Amino acid sequence: MDISSSFHDPALCRALLERLSGEIEALGRPVRFMEVCGTHTVSLFQSGLRSLLPQGLEHLSGPGCPVCVTHDAEVAAFIRAAEKPGVIVATFGDLLRVPGPDGRSLKNAMAEGARVEVVYSPLDAVRIASEHPSDTVVFPSVGFETTAPVIAGALMAARRAGLSNFCIVPCNKLVPPAMRALLDGEDGRKRIDAFLLPGHVAVVLGLEPFRFLAREYGRPAVVGGFEPADILSALCLMVGMLREGKPAVGNTYIRAVHEEGSPQARHVMETVFSVADARWRGLGLIPDSGLALRGEWRDFDAMEKLGLELEETKPIPGCRCGDILRGVLTPEKCPLFGRVCTPQNPTGPCMVSTEGSCAAWYRYRGM
Known part of the structure; x- marks a missing residue:
C-alpha cells in the first residue's frame, strides 16, 4: 500500500472518527472549527467527511479560496485591462467567469472581443509575452503565499529575458492577517473555536506566523494535509487541545510541512514583493494582508503601466x-x-x- 492509499484506509479513518467522537464527548461542548484553504473545503465534501463528523463538531469554511476572496474592485480592474487596445490578459481559468460588480466577467469581455488567454502557470504568461512583443501581456496575480513565490519567479524570468511588455495586477493575499481579522470581527471569537490551518500555505510559511492564534486568542490551530486521515488526525489533535485547555499550533502534516517552512520560497517572494494593505471580499480592507511590487519591480505593475485604479464598487446584488x-x-x-x-x-x-x-x-x- 502506498502512502497516499494509507491515508484513505477505511479502518484507519473509522478509528480516527471514533477517537474524534470520544474527544468531543470528553470536552462536553460543541466545537466550531474553520478551515481557510480551498483544497480542504473540497476534500471535506468530496471524501464525505463533512457528513461523517461527530455530533457537536461543526465545520465552517473560511476565506481560503483565492478566487473567492479577490475583491470586486480587483475583478473590475482585470476587465478594464482586457478592454484596452494592444493588451492580452493571461489568466488562471477560475478567474475567467468571476463576475465583476456589474455582473460582467473576463469571459464576457472575451466574447466582446477582448484578448484573454487561459494559462496554467505564470510562466505561460511570460511565454505569451515573448511571442507577442508588440502587445502588453497582463497577468492577474491572485492567490496566497503558495502562489506568490511562483509569480515572483516568473517576474524574475521576464526580467532576465528583457520582456518589458509583461506585467501583473498585484492582488496576492496573506492568510495570517485575514485570520486575525476574522477573530477581531463581529462575533468572530464566538463563532470560531479552532482552525484547521492550510497545508499548502504552511509549506511556505512554516508554523511561526500562526502562533498568535493560540498565544493571543486562545485558539488551537493545526496544520493538516488533504487526505481523509490527514484531516481527521488534525481534528483529533485540535479537539484534544481544547479538552486539555492547552491551545497551541500543531502540525499533523509533517511529511510536507516543516517548522521553518521554506526559506527559499519566502526569499524569492520577498525579493519581488513587499507587504501592503489589501482588500478582501467579505472582510474589506485589512492592513498588511497583501503584497505589492517593490520599488525596483514596479515597472512590472500593470496598474501603473495601464493607468488602472481600484475604484469603489457596489456589491453584486443578492450575493452572500x-x-x-x-x-x-x-x-x-x-x-x-x-x-x-x-x-x-x-x-x-x-x-x-x-x-x-x-x-x-x-x-x-x-x-
Missing part, C-alpha cells in the same frame, strides 16, 4: 459570498443558492471556483 467567506452563513442559507446561482450560471465567485464553498456544497451536497 462575503458572509460565507467569514463563516457567518453556509451556502444553502443564501437565497440565491441553487436557484438563481448555480455552477452553470454563477452569481458570485464562491460558486465559480472549484475551491469555492458554494460550488463544493452544490456538487457534493448529497454526500
Whole structure:
C-alpha cells in the first residue's frame, strides 16, 4: 500500500472518527472549527467527511479560496485591462467567469472581443509575452503565499529575458492577517473555536506566523494535509487541545510541512514583493494582508503601466459570498443558492471556483 492509499484506509479513518467522537464527548461542548484553504473545503465534501463528523463538531469554511476572496474592485480592474487596445490578459481559468460588480466577467469581455488567454502557470504568461512583443501581456496575480513565490519567479524570468511588455495586477493575499481579522470581527471569537490551518500555505510559511492564534486568542490551530486521515488526525489533535485547555499550533502534516517552512520560497517572494494593505471580499480592507511590487519591480505593475485604479464598487446584488467567506452563513442559507446561482450560471465567485464553498456544497451536497 502506498502512502497516499494509507491515508484513505477505511479502518484507519473509522478509528480516527471514533477517537474524534470520544474527544468531543470528553470536552462536553460543541466545537466550531474553520478551515481557510480551498483544497480542504473540497476534500471535506468530496471524501464525505463533512457528513461523517461527530455530533457537536461543526465545520465552517473560511476565506481560503483565492478566487473567492479577490475583491470586486480587483475583478473590475482585470476587465478594464482586457478592454484596452494592444493588451492580452493571461489568466488562471477560475478567474475567467468571476463576475465583476456589474455582473460582467473576463469571459464576457472575451466574447466582446477582448484578448484573454487561459494559462496554467505564470510562466505561460511570460511565454505569451515573448511571442507577442508588440502587445502588453497582463497577468492577474491572485492567490496566497503558495502562489506568490511562483509569480515572483516568473517576474524574475521576464526580467532576465528583457520582456518589458509583461506585467501583473498585484492582488496576492496573506492568510495570517485575514485570520486575525476574522477573530477581531463581529462575533468572530464566538463563532470560531479552532482552525484547521492550510497545508499548502504552511509549506511556505512554516508554523511561526500562526502562533498568535493560540498565544493571543486562545485558539488551537493545526496544520493538516488533504487526505481523509490527514484531516481527521488534525481534528483529533485540535479537539484534544481544547479538552486539555492547552491551545497551541500543531502540525499533523509533517511529511510536507516543516517548522521553518521554506526559506527559499519566502526569499524569492520577498525579493519581488513587499507587504501592503489589501482588500478582501467579505472582510474589506485589512492592513498588511497583501503584497505589492517593490520599488525596483514596479515597472512590472500593470496598474501603473495601464493607468488602472481600484475604484469603489457596489456589491453584486443578492450575493452572500462575503458572509460565507467569514463563516457567518453556509451556502444553502443564501437565497440565491441553487436557484438563481448555480455552477452553470454563477452569481458570485464562491460558486465559480472549484475551491469555492458554494460550488463544493452544490456538487457534493448529497454526500
